[in-house]
Amino acid sequence: MSAPRTFLAQRTTRAASAGPRVHTGSGLFARVGVGLKPEHFRDVLEMRPDIGFFEVHAENYMVDGGPFHHFLGRIREHYPLSLHGVGLSIGAEGPLDEAHLDRLAALIKRYQPASFSEHLAWSSHGGVFLNDLLPVPYDRATLDRVCEHVDRVQERLERQMLLENPSTYLEFEASTMDEAAFLTEVIHRTGCGLLLDVNNVHVSCVNHGRDALAYIDNLPLATVGEIHLAGFATDRDAAGAPLLIDSHGAPVDEVVWGLYAAVLARTGPMPTLLERDNDVPGLETLLAESQRAEDLMPALDDPGHCGIHWGCS
Amino acid sequence: MTQALFAAALLAPDLPCPAGLRAWNGSDPSARLAVYRNNVVSSLIDAMADTFPVTQELVGEEFFRAMASVFVRQHPPRSRVLAHYGGEFAEFVEGFEPARTVPYLADVARLERARVLAYHAADADPMTAEMLGVAMSSGEDLGALQWVCHPSASVVVSAHAIVSLWAAHQGDADLSDVDSAVPESALVVRPGLDVLVTRLPPGASRFITALQSGAGLADASVLAAGEAADFDLPNVLALLMGHGALISVQFSGSRSP
Numbered sequence: 001m002s003a004p005r006t007f008l009a010q011r012t013t014r015a016a017s018a019g020p021r022v023h024t025g026s027g028l029f030a031r032v033g034v035g036l037k038p039e040h041f042r043d044v045l046e047m048r049p050d051i052g053f054f055e056v057h058a059e060n061y062m063v064d065g066g067p068f069h070h071f072l073g074r075i076r077e078h079y080p081l082s083l084h085g086v087g088l089s090i091g092a093e094g095p096l097d098e099a100h101l102d103r104l105a106a107l108i109k110r111y112q113p114a115s116f117s118e119h120l121a122w123s124s125h126g127g128v129f130l131n132d133l134l135p136v137p138y139d140r141a142t143l144d145r146v147c148e149h150v151d152r153v154q155e156r157l158e159r160q161m162l163l164e165n166p167s168t169y170l171e172f173e174a175s176t177m178d179e180a181a182f183l184t185e186v187i188h189r190t191g192c193g194l195l196l197d198v199n200n201v202h203v204s205c206v207n208h209g210r211d212a213l214a215y216i217d218n219l220p221l222a223t224v225g226e227i228h229l230a231g232f233a234t235d236r237d238a239a240g241a242p243l244l245i246d247s248h249g250a251p252v253d254e255v256v257w258g259l260y261a262a263v264l265a266r267t268g269p270m271p272t273l274l275e276r277d278n279d280v281p282g283l284e285t286l287l288a289e290s291q292r293a294e295d296l297m298p299a300l301d302d303p304g305h306c307g308i309h310w311g312c313s
Numbered sequence: 314m315t316q317a318l319f320a321a322a323l324l325a326p327d328l329p330c331p332a333g334l335r336a337w338n339g340s341d342p343s344a345r346l347a348v349y350r351n352n353v354v355s356s357l358i359d360a361m362a363d364t365f366p367v368t369q370e371l372v373g374e375e376f377f378r379a380m381a382s383v384f385v386r387q388h389p390p391r392s393r394v395l396a397h398y399g400g401e402f403a404e405f406v407e408g409f410e411p412a413r414t415v416p417y418l419a420d421v422a423r424l425e426r427a428r429v430l431a432y433h434a435a436d437a438d439p440m441t442a443e444m445l446g447v448a449m450s451s452g453e454d455l456g457a458l459q460w461v462c463h464p465s466a467s468v469v470v471s472a473h474a475i476v477s478l479w480a481a482h483q484g485d486a487d488l489s490d491v492d493s494a495v496p497e498s499a500l501v502v503r504p505g506l507d508v509l510v511t512r513l514p515p516g517a518s519r520f521i522t523a524l525q526s527g528a529g530l531a532d533a534s535v536l537a538a539g540e541a542a543d544f545d546l547p548n549v550l551a552l553l554m555g556h557g558a559l560i561s562v563q564f565s566g567s568r569s570p
Contacts, residue, residue, distance in 0.1 A: 059393055059394050059395065060395075060396070062393075062394045062396075063394065063396050063433035063434075064433060064434055064435040064436075064464070065433070065434055065435040065436035065464075065465075066432050066433045066434060066436065066465075066503065066506075067432065067506050068433070069436075070436075070506060087393035087394070089393075092316065093315065093316045097393070100393055103394075122316060123393070124393060125316045125317060125319075125320040126317065126320065127391055128320065128324075128389045128390065128391065129389070129390040129391065129392060129393045129395075130320060130323060130324075130353050130389065131352075131353060131356050131357055131360070131390065131395065132323075132349060132352040132353045132356065134316075134319065134323075134349060169345040169346075169348040169349065170334045170335070170336065170342055170345045170346060170349075171334070171335050171336065171337065172333055172334060172335070173333045173334070173335050174333060207337075207345075208336075208337045209337040209338060210337075235348070237336060237338070237340045237341075237344050237345055238336075238340040238341035238343070238344035238345075239336075239338050239339070239340035239341075241338050241340065243344075243345065243348065245348060
């Protein structure tokens with residue numbers, strides 16, 4: 001396994017609005033962003049909301065032309081961008097899809113995102129794409145493979161990536177370490193950063209009977225480059241225990257808001273994405289919800305807080 | 314517990330839950346696997362519903378989702394880019410016994426799939442009237458001119474009134490006025506940001522596909538006239554120009570204008 005490597009963070013060249021900015025390891029400013037949905041393209045350009053960044057799913061833009069590229073190009077002129085992959089299948093047993101990496105590299109070259117992130121999960125097997133983020137066992141063999149894959153991604157894309165903690169519904173008898181230890185080891189070995197999805201923390205901890213704050217405190221929080229917030233749905237397992245589903249189809253839950261505040265207290269201000277992929281409301285509703293996250297950011301009056309320095313743009 | 318077994322179980326609801334999975338509270342893991350099974354199949358059905366909204370309206374949501382659930386298990390995506398998904402759907406619909414009573418359904422699905430492909434196709438500026446004029450007055454053999462179609466352009470040929478049926482579901486016409494047994498062919502093209510769907514006159518679909526395979530104007534016209542005696546070349550050229558379906562004209566062996 002290769003030694004830990006350091007990647008220079010990509011710096012955004014402009015922020016969406018004037019004022020002091022906090023740079024973070026991901027290259028995004030410590031502000032709140034929202035997922036960019038096609039139904040909001042025109043509203044974004046007309047309203048030009050004061051928001052920290054937009055995030056897109058990379059695979060939606062792996063097309064030759066058309067309105068997606070037209071609008072993303074125009075919106076990118078005014079906002080920093082976070083490129084979030086959902087199809088790289090970093091946790092796959094098989095090798096990474098080099099053609100997919102090429103497509104990611106082309107998107108990064110074209111749109112110069114401040115951050116690229118992917119998931120600790122797999123989504124393809126045997127040439128079939130399953131369109132879901134599927135769980136991996138936390139054992140040595142998987143650890144070695146995931147590290148090889150993250151190494152390859154960072155080498156091919158010539159930048160640090162952020163790896164997102166997953167929402168999971170099952171555990172594996174083969175697992176020999178817990179999720180936080182697994183993530184910590186991947187981050188230590190590869191030099192990637194952590195995309196801390198606070199909703200996923202809550203969902204997985206409820207689904208597996210863990211304590212969310214203990215889980216968070218076992219993560220390498222100094223490597224967090226971005227936080228995700230989203231909503232979940234509630235189901236029951238075979239024993240009647242709550243089983244939370246990472247639906248991205250509801251407002252952020254109060255419990256998740258509480259965890260988010262606890263995370264910010266530990267990390268200081270962080271680029272934070274409000275994710276909404278299903279039952280997407282109007283842009284103004286999303287912006288109002290995102291404002292709550294911005295309001296929770298600790299007061300930016302302590303430049304030395306958690307080692308994050310004042311922006312110099 | 315390999316990913317092959319896990320993947321197979323996701324797409325086959327009758328397969329038992331793979332061994333090696335567990336839940337913290339000792340509950341039956343198959344109830345938890347069901348979340349993944351539902352995520353995979355439902356999200357793919359949702360993707361199909363996004364691509365084929367009129368197909369869904371024609372048979373109703375319940376029928377469509379049942380049909381699509383069979384399709385997504387038989388033809389899961391081979392691409393990680395979902396915009397490419399659904400290419401086999403129209404053929405699947407043709408062979409789907411419960412849909413036999415709706416003979417035009419597969420061709421409406423073809424039309425909707427063509428729209429999605431056009432939406433995401435490469436961009437190109439349509440040929441202008443000035444460019445056309447230059448070519449026409451160049452003194453070159455007009456019959457040998459090769460007309461280059463827009464990269465988003467395609468035709469869908471049908472024995473059914475697919476354009477009228479589709480248009481009725483956009484609120485552009487009254488469905489009760491549509492005689493579905495009238496053959497119609499569609500031009501689908503996206504010259505700017507919007508995808509255009511147009512009913513083609515007789516012979517035009519043959520003419521366009523001939524151009525797309527590199528035939529010159531004369532050869533393409535002969536092929537079109539062979540299919541439809543009343544093929545009207547000036548009318549069809551005007552239609553193609555009017556819809557931004559041509560991007561350039563070149564003389565064999567050289568690029569111009």
